[in-house]
Amino acid sequence: xxxxxxxxxxxxxxxxxxxxxxxxxxxxxxxxxxxxxxxxxxxxxxxxxxxxxxxxxxxxxxxxxxxxxxxxxxxxxxxxxxxxxxxxxxxxxxxxxxxxxxxxxxxxxxxxxxxxxxxxxxxxxxxxxxxxxxxxxxxxxxxxxxxxxxxxxxxxxxxxxxxxxxxxxxxxxxxxxxxxxxxxxxxxxxxxxxxxxxxxxxxxxxxxxxxxxxxxxxxxxxxxxxxxxxxxxxxxxxxxxxxxxxxxxxxxxxxxxxxxxxxxxxxxxxxxxxxxxxxxxxxxxxxxxxxxx
Numbered sequence: 001x002x003x004x005x006x007x008x009x010x011x012x013x014x015x016x017x018x019x020x021x022x023x024x025x026x027x028x029x030x031x032x033x034x035x036x037x038x039x040x041x042x043x044x045x046x047x048x049x050x051x052x053x054x055x056x057x058x059x060x061x062x063x064x065x066x067x068x069x070x071x072x073x074x075x076x077x078x079x080x081x082x083x084x085x086x087x088x089x090x091x092x093x094x095x096x097x098x099x100x101x102x103x104x105x106x107x108x109x110x111x112x113x114x115x116x117x118x119x120x121x122x123x124x125x126x127x128x129x130x131x132x133x134x135x136x137x138x139x140x141x142x143x144x145x146x147x148x149x150x151x152x153x154x155x156x157x158x159x160x161x162x163x164x165x166x167x168x169x170x171x172x173x174x175x176x177x178x179x180x181x182x183x184x185x186x187x188x189x190x191x192x193x194x195x196x197x198x199x200x201x202x203x204x205x206x207x208x209x210x211x212x213x214x215x216x217x218x219x220x221x222x223x224x225x226x227x228x229x230x231x232x233x234x235x236x237x238x239x240x241x242x243x244x245x246x247x248x249x250x251x252x253x254x255x256x257x258x259x260x261x262x263x264x265x266x267x268x269x270x271x272x273x274x275x276x277x278x279x280x281x282x283x284x285x286x287x288x289x290x291x292x293x
Contacts, residue, residue: 009065066090100291
């Protein structure tokens with residue numbers, strides 16, 4: 001391995017569970033020449049460390065954290081030519097899973113030895129890159145509830161279930177204007193999700209360089225329809241639900257008729273200027289992958 005910088009989110013759930021010393025030891029064992037610089041970074045400092053790494057002479061930077069940490073890294077490393085590695089130390093880890101990274105700590109670290117650089121697409125919301133998905137309505141409420149339930153005494157997966165119940169209770173009907181493929185329509189919905197490339201039914205993407213967006217609209221429904229659609233959205237089984245429409249496009253605009261709107265992008269809740277304009281950055285990011293497609 002050539003000279004590598006490893007930035008670990010000190011508050012990432014998997015890192016906390018495994019123990020920082022154990023993770024450091026596993027990383028150090030990969031390289032006997034001492035060329036791996038391992039840094040444990042507090043979350044508030046991580047964006048600055050990632051930005052500095054993007055301007056440094058390190059050609060490969062590995063970030064250990066969840067989808068939010070990967071999002072920050074993707075923004076800074078887009079179109080730089082540097083190679084980004086992702087260790088799946090969060091709860092969902094969408095990008096890391098698509099790159100073939102194992103969930104177990106030692107296995108994911110060992111996988112770095114066999115990973116190869118490849119170029120993948122990024123998407124953008126209002127010109128800001130993201131790696132996986134951006135959602136409104138139910139998804140923004142889910143992100144808000146996830147923040148409230150972090151550190152749940154019964155564990156991270158239980159906190160996801162508690163967050164889903166809270167999000168479902170808070171989610172209401174809203175009206176949006178959707179523009180895609182040269183047409184605009186007004187829709188009553190409770191959720192809208194834009195994905196970077198198409199996801200399959202198990203929340204995995206067959207391709208990371210398809211050069212395509214897809215928007216999924218969960219249209220307004222009664223209480224039972226809302227519950228079923230919410231369950232299908234969380235499980236990734238939305239393609240079999242007649243109340244959820246999926247539309248592929250290369251550019252998408254969503255307007256809720258207000259100046260600002262909440263959106264959850266790669267799990268991070270942000271108040272975005274409206275309308276939301278989604279676009280593509282084909283093959284803009286070079287990543288370490290153990291998955292060929």
